[in-house]
Amino acid sequence: MHELRRKLLKGGASATxxxxxxxxxxxxxxxxxAAEWNKNAFTALTIGEALKAYGSANAIESRDIVINAPxxxxxxxxVEVEITSNVANTRSLAIFADKNPMPLCSAIEFSGPxxxxxxxxxxxxxxxxxxxxxxxxxxxxYVAFREIKVTLGGCGG
Amino acid sequence: xxxxxKIRAQTQGEVTDIRxxxxxxxxxGLRKDDKGQRFPQHFIQTFTVSLNGKPIIDGQLNTSISKxxxxxxxxxxxxxxxxxSVAWKDNIGEQRQDEASVT
Numbered sequence: 001m002h003e004l005r006r007k008l009l010k011g012g013a014s015a016t017x018x019x020x021x022x023x024x025x026x027x028x029x030x031x032x033x034a035a036e037w038n039k040n041a042f043t044a045l046t047i048g049e050a051l052k053a054y055g056s057a058n059a060i061e062s063r064d065i066v067i068n069a070p071x072x073x074x075x076x077x078x079v080e081v082e083i084t085s086n087v088a089n090t091r092s093l094a095i096f097a098d099k100n101p102m103p104l105c106s107a108i109e110f111s112g113p114x115x116x117x118x119x120x121x122x123x124x125x126x127x128x129x130x131x132x133x134x135x136x137x138x139x140x141x142y143v144a145f146r147e148i149k150v151t152l153g154g155c156g157g
Numbered sequence: 158x159x160x161x162x163k164i165r166a167q168t169q170g171e172v173t174d175i176r177x178x179x180x181x182x183x184x185x186g187l188r189k190d191d192k193g194q195r196f197p198q199h200f201i202q203t204f205t206v207s208l209n210g211k212p213i214i215d216g217q218l219n220t221s222i223s224k225x226x227x228x229x230x231x232x233x234x235x236x237x238x239x240x241x242s243v244a245w246k247d248n249i250g251e252q253r254q255d256e257a258s259v260t
Contacts, residue, residue, distance in 0.1 A: 112208065
């Protein structure tokens with residue numbers, strides 16, 4: 001646990017050290033695409049922390065995000081979830097499983113001709129609420145929920 | 158050793174269905190062998206889909222994506238013959254890139 005904390009501290013320090021360089025053009029920020037793996041959000045251990053680290057703690061609930069998933073998943077190692085966002089100007093979709101050891105499962109950013117849709121297969125530790133978060137080009141977050149029952153957990157404990 | 162990424166992109170009317178299968182163990186780090194030793198974490202962290210060389214999808218994954226991740230996307234206005242390439246990178250620095258044409 002201490003080791004993880006060290007790493008987090010180290011990661012934070014280097015980000016702080018490097019950020020002044022961005023403005024100088026020495027480290028030109030790459031485009032929206034191909035961003036660094038969002039370690040803080042992916043390694044967060046609770047849904048609250050994960051949402052906060054992902055920048056969507058204040059997501060507004062929306063019926064314009066549709067989650068298609070089985071009501072009961074027999075095998076938690078492979079649960080297929082389909083997300084469509086009808087929220088205008090959706091730029092990215094993220095999926096969280098509230099009770100997974102690390103709730104944030106995946107975050108996908110789209111551009112150009114890609115429609116705000118993704119079909120993805122998740123591992124789920126136990127019966128849990130799944131939430132899909134859509135971020136728009138103006139930085140707002142929207143969220144929709146769906147409960148999925150799992151009869152056999154898929155994290156391999 | 159990494160396995161070829163399977164990419165299938167089929168256009169019907171205006172919309173192209175893109176399916177991507179990345180062959181990867183996606184070890185969570187929680188699974189144990191017979192002796193109770195945990196298999197080390199080994200999972201894809203990022204992947205990028207590019208259309209004719211220009212990135213259009215950027216994905217970030219956690220250990221909780223199923224083994225051999227399968228993704229489906231939809232796009233509008235892609236032409237038959239366009240080139241789609243997919244590149245992934247995992248937590249131990251392995252990477253793989255493959256390309257396919259839209260049909």
